[in-house]
Amino acid sequence: MTLLEEKQLSFAEETKYATTEHHEPSGLVKWLTSTDHKVIGKSYMFTALVLMLIGGAMALIMRMQLTSQHSSLLSLQQYNELFTMHGSIMIYLFVGPFAFGGLANYVVPLQIGAPDMAFPRLNALSYWLYLGGSIIMLLGFFTASGAADFGWVAYAPLSSAVNSPGAGPDAWIAALILTGFSAIFTGVNLVTTIFYLRAPGMTMFRMPIFVWNMLVTAILILIAFPVLTSALIMLYADRHFGMHIFSVKGGGVPVLWQNLFWFWGHPEVYILALPFFGVVTEIIPAFSKKPIFGYKGMVFATLAIAALSTGVWGHHMFTTGVVLLPFFSLMSLLIAVPTGIKFFNWIATMWGGQITFTTPMLMCIGFLITFLMGGLTGMFLASPPVDFQMHDTYFVVAHFHDVIFALVLAAMGALYYWWPKMFGWYLNDKIGKIQFWVLFIGVNATVIPWYILGLHGMPRRVAVYKVGMGWHALNIAATVGADITGLSFLIFLLNIYLSWDKKVKAPSNPWDAGTLEWFTSSPPPTHNFTRIPPIRSERPVWDFNHPDAIAIAAHGQESPLANGRSPSDGSNGYAQKDTALGSPKAGTTGMDKSS
Amino acid sequence: MKIEGIVLIGIGAFMAVVSVGYWFWSGEPSGTAMLIGAVLLGLLPGGYYYWWAKRMKPRPEDRPDATTREGAGVIGSFPHGSIWPLVFGAGAFLFGLALAFGWWFLPPALGLMLVAATGVTTQSRRGGAI
Structure with missing residues (x-):
């Protein structure tokens, strides 16, 4: 290496991964003004989890109401407000922002070797819009009219100024306009970051699947969220300026609201799900000690799910009688194909691997089981004859809660998996396992009685129900299940406290995982990387740490050893460790850790 | 690309x-x-x-064969922090309150957003990303 080259090398490392020096503020000022994606990501996750606890408490109150047929715990009005706000908080403010605002914000720049998100100030603005929107939504409870009570879908004409007067519904609309803009900004930021800030050698088909899924999620956000935000502005104009877009009286079309809402609402399901598919696709290979099976298949499955999901909104509207049943049924059923590909790839990744059943891995296996149940019952509902029977019963409630609970399991897995990276210390694995079993049992004990209740015809969104229908015992079972689920989150909080109290320090790569975020220190420094390993496969850190491991080519990928690992790469400064030395040892499995 | x-x-x-x-x-x-x-x-x-x-x-x-060195050079300026997103967010929050509770929230909301938009523009002119 010549002197000039050496100079260039140090220039490369210093200028690319550390930019202009500022004096750094600390404490509250740092949190309020930070544009660091790691700080913003953590703020997002913290806020989303607090909102989840609030929304979960609402769910437990509703379950308490339903333990007896004619409970007087809540008035009908209060019950309506609670189920509306529970749904709104969980869908708009918890699962989505936790995934694309929190996890993606934190993990994506680290996984592609970027110093920050592409637009750091816009990123910070996204968070403040989200926080402001969340506060406004909760303020609805303090208005004279009470919080919004028209369901989280706000169907016209129930959401009109005549049927739902007052400031509570307006606060709901305003909150969603703000969080809608927040989501759009995050989407723009993610796409730009992934397109422009990848490290050298990190080609599109070497990105971790989590990054691919976040890219596709961000594109879906850009397709779907503008529709919701503009529909909400129309609804607001209807309520206040006499626009009559959604009211028959002035020549409008109420069902137009459903079209607009679900054009956002169904892609939204995948905006929530795809990030957690990505999480599972990171965690399963890490604890199976194998590369992901079918990398390209995973990418195309993700793209196919996203593309199909934009043409299925009508399956929420089968019973309106004004949608094209065969089209939407066909498109909805087709989504089973790419989702099935993903499931088989996850199972094939575990197949023959050296699986360690840590908490994140258990959470992912719980996700597989729970999401399979939610997905398959979704297939039932995609068939119009079944949907006509099941629409607005507890069967639908059970279906989508199964799906969302699966995502919550994956979210918990993600927290246990990336926690050491985010904070530099582990969450306790033993307590984590207890939490997993409590959560998994609680979820199923809640949801399975709901399926049966739905088949027995219990409608959703009712605060009181008839005696003698055989619903009572099942409702008690569901309430017990919900309480067990709630308990699991108390165990999680306890785990955070106990693990914080007796910190076990985490190294930079505690799980011996392969993606780039495990190369930098735990927690990562400002602007993330002081150095970057050569990127020659979708597991650069694994290649770096296990240079003599036999390369298992990911299915459909060229072997990383065969692919450009020439001695000329020695110029990157990691020559000794990087270069594949001689031919791989015969008989080794590729899982040996001798390096 | x-x-x-x-x-x-x-x-x-x-x-x-x-x-x-x-x-x-x-x-x-x-x-x-x-x-x-x-x-x-x-x-x-x-x-x-x-x-x-x-x-x-x-x-x-x-390029699959690119080395770390080839990424040399400044790829952008990434600020450590900025007050303006918070100010703009506060303005947007007041705007949301105006939609729900009363139009008198509107002047401070628009004022804050205007100030923040000006601030963030001048700040990013001095260096780097939005």
């Missing part, structure tokens, strides 16, 4: 097939309009990326 373009064009092309099929099968205007929006969202940026990919050398992040 090429694959980025192809991904977006692919999404746009798929949505084009869907929207044509949907229009002829259902004749329902609102869904068709939204699907056409999705087509444009794929084709416009995708076409732009592809157009550029044809006219430029592959970037280091597009």
